[in-house]
Amino acid sequence: MAMVSKMSKDEQKWQAESDAETMARYQEIMSDKARMGRAIKVAKSRAADLTMRANAMQSVAKTKAPSKRK
16 A cells, blocks of 8 residues: 555544544444445446446547548
8 A cells, every 4th residue: 555655644544534434334334224225226326327428428439520621
């Protein structure tokens, strides 16, 4: 982890505290089936939206630029 060594002690402490909170929330979500189900539903919806947007971007990327006429 090369980035960790570039962080100040305060930044490392903040990151560790944030990571601990994230891990605690993960445990809470994983132990609540209803909550987990809702999170999965939202994740699937967002993934589908991102896939549609990525496909649209791919289509644009394959479009030839119009030639300049004078």
